[in-house]
Amino acid sequence: MPSVASIESACLAALRGAGLSEEFAQVQLSLLLEAELRGTTSHGLLRLPRVVERIISGATDPASPGKGTWRGTALLEVDGEQGLGPIVAKFALDQVTQRATTCGVAVAAIRNCDHLGMLAWYAEQVAKKGQILIALTISEALVHPWGGRQAMLGTNPIAIGVPSEPEPFVLDMATSLVSMGKIHDHANRGMPIPLGWALDANGTPTTNASAAKDGSIAPFGGAKGYALGLAFELLVTALTASATGRDVKGTLDPVHPCNKGDVFIVLEPAHAVGPVISQFMNEIRNCPPADPSSPVRVPGDRALSTRANRLDQDVCLAPETWKRIQQLAGIN
């Protein structure tokens, strides 16, 4: 397995080769590598080839940081101008985190920007600097409404970051029951999926992972999870005037300009509330567990322990991903 240093070097070469500046390449890599280190493989380095392919096809502009306009004292409207997700997002976050220090709250409403990647990355950065973040984003339609038979909604994740010591609280979850990546993974291994995860293209419940790839994923938590995913999609659309449902393009494919919306809400916490948050998180961890061998976890605990282990070791990259990254970097 390659070392983290050699992976970094190849990825940066591939991104620079696609037209990213040194600064932008560092930001894009940092996001993907962080997802890899935390075990969020679906949002890790396997996405790098697609980032490059989208630039080559002309769907993505590797040099655009987006264009921001204040629609009110505390609401920044951002046209991403087809820039890269983490570049446009960082540009927007820099402005709204600054504005929130005087306004108490500030919001970025972003459209025409590529896939943001792992939302936890943004939530952690903001919370580490002492502010609260609510992040919402939309994906292509992959999820069926509760009681429906067709993909109509994105996987519509939410991330929430809250400052605390020693580590901030970070939630990052999709409103789908599982990710499409997980279904692809089962299909690739020829494994069945549990009944209830997905419907096939005809809207019939299936355990065949390959059939599910052309169908739709269930929302998490039944009717409530569906309701929440729909509410997030409507809220993001209402704020950003972005596309909805089956009209959303460009979050996964290599060729379509991305037309989904993203929303960041940054909030200033009350004074000196940090220790209360940490203490409550520890109380939760100390809740008597149903299974004595499985202590109660707080969201983010597993990602941080995975990260701590992986930093000591090499990153476990799939051979075909590593080969493709080396090709794009012009190595071998």
Place this chain on the structure above:
Amino acid sequence: MPSVASIESACLAALRGAGLSEEFAQVQLSLLLEAELRGTTSHGLLRLPRVVERIISGATDPASPGKGTWRGTALLEVDGEQGLGPIVAKFALDQVTQRATTCGVAVAAIRNCDHLGMLAWYAEQVAKKGQILIALTISEALVHPWGGRQAMLGTNPIAIGVPSEPEPFVLDMATSLVSMGKIHDHANRGMPIPLGWALDANGTPTTNASAAKDGSIAPFGGAKGYALGLAFELLVTALTASATGRDVKGTLDPVHPCNKGDVFIVLEPAHAVGPVISQFMNEIRNCPPADPSSPVRVPGDRALSTRANRLDQDVCLAPETWKRIQQLAGIN
């Protein structure tokens, strides 16, 4: 069954008798009656006696609209000074909806205020006037963490209102699998509850509704719903410096001053986005249904149809609730 007019008249008499001004009594009644009409019985008129009892015990101040201080241009910190939920909330919402028109976003961070009641009421009012609302509130600890055996979290609901025609989109849902009211209802009727709804006081899964009353309710949607409920509780606490977990008091009982927090985030939508929202909601309703006899619903659809039916008829009040309200009103 009593008519809506006679119920209104008795409720107003009971509230005025407890010290509410005519204006405050109208607001408090309007909230409870609206919940009743929509079929959210758990947040309906059965709550009125408790509102009065809390005033009599001194836990609630029926005359306080709360005291607001702007912690930033767009963040209103509200000390509810133990006022009634809908009174303090209305006072706060009036200010932040106004401020959002120039700032694009404004937030109310409320503490020391009684139970807000049905959040849909606030979301609908704000959305009908053309703004987006995200409302969060905390309850006493009733929900166990995923993998835990003890109640540590509130039922922590979220409401989201988005403007659209002819009716706004309104989501209002708890992050618990069911309400404690539903478990009490099963206990009162001597009915068992499904396995998975709740644990008894020892943390053991139970189908005995009476045993569940002293135990804890499951979060909705397993680990994800738990994570979301916890994130909401941390976010609200961080913004309002209110109590957390098992320290939260006064949302249900008759004697404790209420120490939970509430958060309203009001956002200005992008220009002329309303028709897009309505169209997407209709596309969702027209999604091919899994069961041809059950069309896909959008959150709020059922509440509005219940409301339309009930307005033509009498409100279906439990006899003991009606008797208690008449007593409090000094009737018979």
